[in-house]
Amino acid sequence: MTTADFAPLRTERLTLRPLRPEDAAELHRLINDWEVVRNLSKLPFPYPREKADEWIQSTREQIEKGSAWHLAIVGQDGDEEVLVGCIGLTRQPETRDAEIGYWVGRRFWGHGVAAEAAGRLARWALAHLDLDRIKASCLAENERSIAVLRRIGLVESGRGESEFRARGGTLPVVLFEGGRENLTAPPPLPEPVLSAAPALPPGAKPLLMVVACALIDSDGRVLLARRPEGKPMAGLWEFPGGKMHPGETPEQGLIRELKEELDIDVSAACLAPFTFASHDAGGFHLLMPLYLCRRWDGTPRATEGQALAWVRPNKLSDYAMPPADKPLVALLRDFL
Ligand SMILES: Nc1nc2c([nH]c(=O)n2[C@@H]2O[C@H](COP(=O)(O)OP(=O)(O)OP(=O)(O)O)[C@@H](O)[C@H]2O)c(=O)[nH]1
Numbered sequence: 001m002t003t004a005d006f007a008p009l010r011t012e013r014l015t016l017r018p019l020r021p022e023d024a025a026e027l028h029r030l031i032n033d034w035e036v037v038r039n040l041s042k043l044p045f046p047y048p049r050e051k052a053d054e055w056i057q058s059t060r061e062q063i064e065k066g067s068a069w070h071l072a073i074v075g076q077d078g079d080e081e082v083l084v085g086c087i088g089l090t091r092q093p094e095t096r097d098a099e100i101g102y103w104v105g106r107r108f109w110g111h112g113v114a115a116e117a118a119g120r121l122a123r124w125a126l127a128h129l130d131l132d133r134i135k136a137s138c139l140a141e142n143e144r145s146i147a148v149l150r151r152i153g154l155v156e157s158g159r160g161e162s163e164f165r166a167r168g169g170t171l172p173v174v175l176f177e178g179g180r181e182n183l184t185a186p187p188p189l190p191e192p193v194l195s196a197a198p199a200l201p202p203g204a205k206p207l208l209m210v211v212a213c214a215l216i217d218s219d220g221r222v223l224l225a226r227r228p229e230g231k232p233m234a235g236l237w238e239f240p241g242g243k244m245h246p247g248e249t250p251e252q253g254l255i256r257e258l259k260e261e262l263d264i265d266v267s268a269a270c271l272a273p274f275t276f277a278s279h280d281a282g283g284f285h286l287l288m289p290l291y292l293c294r295r296w297d298g299t300p301r302a303t304e305g306q307a308l309a310w311v312r313p314n315k316l317s318d319y320a321m322p323p324a325d326k327p328l329v330a331l332l333r334d335f336l
Pocket residue numbers: 187210211212231232233237238239240241242243244286288322323324325
């Protein structure tokens with residue numbers, strides 16, 4: 001991806017976008033501040049002006065390589081864009097983890113900028129990159145930043161020490177981390193669809209009926225869809241489908257979902273029952289019939305902004321999927 005392809009991330013008040021060469025002077029003005037640099041591990045103080053140019057160039061290369069996303073946090077003052085700080089997410093090689101870090105110019109402190117930007121970048125990363133965990137390390141004395149990490153949902157995972165260049169030595173740090181369970185919205189409890197009894201017995205969980213389908217193309221590949229940002233478990237890959245509506249048969253529900261999500265027309269006769277998932281999802285129990293389908297009208301296209309992938313059966317396990325799907329994937333691979 002080039003930096004031009006990176007669609008800026010927006011929040012209520014802020015935009016996170018790739019840094020540009022013309023940001024260098026303002027970036028230097030904000031960061032060459034002892035109160036900012038003293039909290040950042042790798043930066044020297046004073047911060048040389050030419051370092052801002054080099055840094056901006058390197059962030060653009062990293063976005064192109066897909067190794068890190070260091071972005072400008074900008075606000076709006078009338079028609080003018082105002083640089084407020086920077087935020088970055090760096091992938092940790094060979095893992096599904098990434099580290100988040102940020103700084104905010106001193107005159108913008110106290111307005112919740114860091115939490116707004118960090119929460120947005122973390123949720124975007126879990127939904128769009130192949131990641132499961134976001135980590136952060138924060139100077140133990142930096143209580144404001146610790147509060148930011150807690151506010152976005154990260155939890156303390158340990159203590160350590162890091163080199164703080166501007167301080168000329170090693171200082172204690174607090175480590176934080178979190179996954180989808182911390183950073184994305186929890187699934188809402190379902191209205192019980194099957195168990196229509198007015199009250200459930202004590203300890204019983206509502207049953208959520210979801211219907212899903214493995215669409216198989218003429219090359220024997222299976223269609224997976226990625227749960228979009230904003231949904232619970234965003235970023236995980238799943239079989240197209242969704243919750244059954246009251247009064248629907250599974251086939252009717254699936255035909256409706258495939259039309260809504262992929263804009264294809266499927267007939268009940270082309271839906272072959274294959275297997276099902278029965279999974280304790282915490283607050284509810286998920287029951288999900290999985291159908292196979294090899295014939296449909298139209299070309300699947302993502303109508304809800306979700307990424308789609310046609311995947312060879314022996315590659316299915318390379319895609320992170322919800323826990324309920326794991327046994328289904330093994331059966332499907334053996335069958336195909
Ligand atoms: N479609 C689908 N849902 C799955 C799979 N595996 C799995 O655990 N689920 C879970 O089943 C539920 C489906 O809900 P959903 O939010 O996608 O349903 P929906 O399309 O009706 O969405 P909506 O309520 O936002 O309209 C979610 O809790 C989802 O995580 C799968 O392979 N496909």
